[in-house]
Structures are given as structure tokens and as C-alpha cells.
Amino acid sequence: MDALFSRNFSYRAWFYGIALIGVILLPIYADISGQRNLISFGMLIMSFAMAAASLNLILGFGGMISFGHGAYLAIGGYTVGISVANGYTNGFGHLFLALVLAAVFALITGAISLKTKGVYFIMITLAFAQMMFFGFTSLEEYGGDDGLIVNERSDFGPLFDIENDKVLYYVMLGALLLIVYLIYKIVNSRFGSVIQGSKSNEPRMQALGYGTYQYRLVCYVISGVMCALAGVLFANYANFVNPEDTAWRTSGELIFMVVLGGMGSVLGPVLGAVTFFLIAEYVGDLPVVGIYWRIYFGPFLILVVLFARSGIDGWLGRYKISADAVRHDLLMAPGVKRFLATAIDVGILTALSWILIGVVGLNLMELPKEEYHADLIMIICTYFVFGWVFVNHFIFPSSYRRGSVGKLIMGLRIVSADGRTMTPAQAVQRNFGQLLNLGILLLGYIGCLIDPNKLALHDDLAGTRVIVRGSEDD
Template sequence: MNSSFNARNAVVALVLLGLALLPLYSALSGNIFILTLFTRIVIFALAAASLNLIMGYGGMMSFGHAAYLGIGGYAVGILAFEGIGSGFIQWPVALAVSALYGLVIGALSLRTRGVYFIMITLAFAQMAYYIASGLSRYGGDDGLTIYKRSNFGGVIDLSNRVQFYYFCLGCLFGGLYLIWRIVNSRFGMVVQGVRSNEQRMQAIGFHANRYRLVCFIISGTICGLAGALLANNTDFVSPAVMYWTRSGDLMVMVILGGMGSLFGPVIGAILYLVLEEVLSQFTEYWALIMGPLLLLIVLFARGGIMGLLGRMSRG
């Protein structure tokens, strides 16, 4: 058992060390693109980690999680469009709107279970997508260009690639730490207990839906933070970021890395987006190659990459 845990920890340590030293490699090699690519990867890793909180630990299979990416991004973009460029205003608004959306959607969708829950979260995400498409003042289907990144009054310059990368990495580490604290708290234990046996948890006095709802809101708020980062990274936000296929991408990242493991979504995001980037350089039909590769990984690596590492160590 110890070798299994040591193997996982070794891989996680190497990944985290690589992420921390990436700007140094980029500067020494002159490869600016890799820094741009991994900034995007870190942002999506944060979004995937937020989904893992409800899907891996809470057993809530949300198929509309990408809606929070769009909500966080549009909060930043719309305020910038209206002349409010301060990050100290934009970002709290992005988090608050994401939390409010999570509260409303969670209160409605958590009344259902199984495939009905999946379809309701998908339906609400598609509603958010069509609402954003109808905002003609803010670009409609064409999206909204953000001409100036969030201003934090000289505390940090988001226009600087290296500073922005480390800011994103700091948000990822902060998000992972928050999730770790939640999962290992009494609240987190109840959420995991509800996932395993809801009837028993209710019988001993826990209100299952209240715990699920709070977890759902926290997850959406963290993903809204990822949306604010993504909007600043691309200097653009569009309804496409809320489309159901993007929610599917986040689910694949979580499953690929390992549901219910803290660092699984990070490893899943790195593997998925690096594969996407490499394959797309060879063919525009990269998805036809990616699909079977992911299928093989899922079939032969139960528990994702983290689960595979554990079995290889025991073997």
C-alpha cells in the first residue's frame, strides 16, 4: 500500500514541480507557446477540479458545468465593456453571479436523481448558452472582445505572461487546497456519505439536499473563477464556452485523471489538452484519433490515471 501511495505522490510532485518551473524553461528555450498552452491547461485544470468536487466526491453528474466558465467570463467581459476595469470589482461579481447561478440551478436540479439530474443540468446550461447568444449588445453569437485585462492596481500585471501564469497557478493551488479542506472536513464526509448511501445519512439526521446544494454552489463558484481567468487569458468570451461539448470535455478530464482523487483532474487536463494540441498539428480530424485513445485509457485504466498508477505499483 505504501508503494502505491508513494508512486502517486511521486508523479504528483513531478507534475507540480514541472508546472512551477515551466516559465523558467520557457525563458531559457525561448518557447513562448508552451507557456501560453500551459496557462490554458492550468485554467481548465481548475475548472475540472471544481467539477470533481461534485462529481467525484459528491456523486452529482453535472453535464452543464461549463456554464460557469461562461458566466465568470461574461461577468468580466461585460463589466470591462461598460468601463469597469478593476479586477477588485470584476472578480467578486464573477464569483457572486456564479454562486447565485449555482444556488438557483442546484435548488431545482437536486430534486431529481440519476439521468434526470444530468438532463436538467444540461438543459439549464443550454439556456445560459442561448441567453448569451442573444446578448446583441455584447456580441451575441460572435462573442465579446475584452480590450484590457482586469486591473489590480499594480498588485499584479495580468498582461505579463509570466505573472499571469503564476497567478493562474496560484488560483489552481488555492482551489485544490480549498477542495482538500472541504473533502476532509465533517461537511465533506457527509457529502461523501450521501453519495454512498443517502437514505442512511438522512436516517441519522443529515439533510442530504442541503449538503449537496452547498457543495454544488462552492463547485460552481470555483469554476466561475476559472471563467474569469479564461476570459483574461483569451481577451475574449463567447457563448461557445458554455456549450454542452465543453462540459463534456471537463467530464473527460476528470474521468481520465481519476474521479475522487485530488490531483486526478489536473493530470487529466494536462493529458487531454496536450494530446489535443499534438494531434491537431497533424490532422484536422484529430478527434477521430483522440476518441479511441481515450476509450482505451478508460477501459484499461479503471479509476483513471491515478488508479492505474496505484495498480502498477501494487503489481
């Protein structure tokens, strides 16, 4: 195989391996650089990663679309909060109580919900979460609407003194790895096969003699208990529990993390949670438009649903093209032309953002806000920039044009390895590969120079070739 690395090379394994080392070293880096907030940011992400992973067990593997998973987060959190408020700080006690309560709640609501199917299931899980929401907001002596401040962290003895942020960080990391490992074991067990089988064809599983209802119910309870564990740790990290966690926005965001990361992949939801919070944090911190980050996030979510259903975890694997279909007669583009093409694309983008955001936007910001809606115009400007990126790097390459403007000018085309136009999924994966490239300091471009097929990392991932125009025609 003439790819960048051998055929068996797995980007996925390398990516997760390096990421794990990074996560383990993060507190040390935070100490050295003095950015202590990195540790709490990491803990925030990990608690939601646990919740999303647990949701994935029923959503991705079991096909049960629960729109009320935030309730378990809150059950775990409120168990800690209410216990501490009453002077009971034993961490093992908190854990035991939270998991038992979550199991009971999951058992009761699951037994009712799983009687229904499809939309009715979505709505009934949502209804149960709403009930919890109103239940928690009515706890006047425990904060009511405003949420409850947890004065003290759970006491797990001197060995795990989680009053120390760094210890809590590693405890959370351990819990996250444990949950991921458990889910991996469950999914690959006989039990997991029944769950996945009833997702793809329930009547057949029943015909084989499996009581799919019971299997689903057990799976639902396991998932809820895992999420409650995330809630216990989250309350300890944040020193605060909020009834909003049960509200449907949290549950919706959890579903999105699962889908963004990759449904039905064990580690996908973890990646989804990381990406979600990185986007929220990065875009939310931008000047002027930052507080309106959801106006970008909403359409982004829709685009992910429409075009990127395989999720980030899916993009880490090679796009599958059958070996017979791969064309070996394509004329690969020379490195210089590729470089120039990229330079043109980057140049256009820089010029566009400079004119729209730098000149137009910033000048408008000077005008009185009430009269000119300066922030609205600023957002429209940024929309044009994002829209251009979308058109130039997604719509154009996956349409009959077969290339971004820079490539078209240089007489190059991007095609799938079988000589056809890229599918939208390939285009998404290719762009993701380019982002990954940026993350590893453009190392992925080395392939353009040394590989016989001039495959950069993103070409190898998406199964695409950059070729000289016309060489793909028969």
C-alpha cells in the same frame, strides 16, 4: 519487501512533486528557449484544470453528474468581458461580481436540479447550461454568436500586474493550488464526509439525520463558484469569451478530464486536463490526420471508459495484491531476454508504421484527394497501427496468452504477482508505467538490473512480474 524501493515509497508523491517544480520553472524555460507559446499553453491547461477540479467536487465526491458545468466558466468569463466592455476594469470587482453571480445561478439551478435524480439530473443541468448558451448568444451588443473580445485584462493593482503573461501564469498557478487545497480540505472535513456518504448511500445518511439535499446544494454552489473563478482567469488569459463554453461539448470534455484523471481524487482532474490538452495539441499538430484528431479521440474516450476507470491518479499508486497471495516461487526472466523481447516488439511496431504510414499512406497522398479519399485511407492506416499497439500490449497480455508477441517469442510471460493472468486494469496501468518510463528517460528500467525481482517501474506499479514461461504453473 523486495520491491524496487521500500514499501512506503510513493510514486504519487514523487510524481506530483517533480511535476510541481516543472510547472513553476516552465516560464523560465520558455524564456530561455524562446518558446513563449508554452506559457499560454500552460495557462490554457490551468484554467481547464481549475474547472475540472471544481467539477470533480460534485461529480467525483458528490456523485452529482452535472452536464452543464461549462456554464460557470462562461459566467466568469462574461462577467469580465461585459465589465471591461463597459469600461469597468477593477479586477477585484470582476472577481466579486463573478463569484456572486455564479453563486446565485448555482443556488437557483441547484435548488431545482437537486430535486431530481439520475438521468433527470444530467438532463436538467444540461438544460440550464443550454439556457445560458442561448442567453449569451442573444447578447448582440456583446458579440452574440461570435463571442466577445476582451480588450483589457482585469486590473488587480501594481502588485499583480496580469497584463504581463508571466505574472498571470503565476496568479493562475496560485489559484489552481488554492482550489485544489480547498477541495482537499472540504473533502476531508465533516461536511465532505456527509457529501461522500450521500453518494454511496443516501437513505442511510438521511436515516442518520442529515439533510442530504441541503448539503448537496451547498456543495453544488461551492463547485460553481470555483469554476467561475476559473472562468474569470480564462477570459483574462484568452482575451476572449465564447458562448461555446456553455455548450454541451465543453461540459462533456470537462467530465472526460475528470474521469481520465481519476474521479474522487483531488489532483486527478488536473492530470486529466493536462493529458487532454497534450493529446489534443500533439495529435492535432500531426500532418494530414491532425485536423481529424477527434476521430482518434472518440474511440480513446470509449476505451478509457471501458477499461481505465481508475484514472491516471489511480495508476500512480501500486496495484493492490494482498501480501499472502504474492507468489515467491516465480522464475524471473533474465534481463537480456527482456531486452530482446522489447526489441522485437519495437521492431514490429516500427516496421508496421513504416510500411502502412510511410509507404502506403504517403504514396496515396500523391493521388488526387477527391477521387481516392487519400486522407481517409491514411487514417485507416494509422488505425491499424494504433489497433496493433492495443492488441499487442493490452489484449494479448491480459488474455490467456499472457504476453506481447516479443515476449511470447522469447519464451517469457507477464503475470500478476499472484501468478494469475493480468486483469485489464493491470494491463492499462503497466502500459501507463511504460509511458512514464519514457518520460523519465528510461530510468525506470534500472530495476530490471538491480532489483532482486527484476522489477521495472511499470511492473512495480501494476503489480506484475515478467517470468520464464511455465514457472507460474503449479
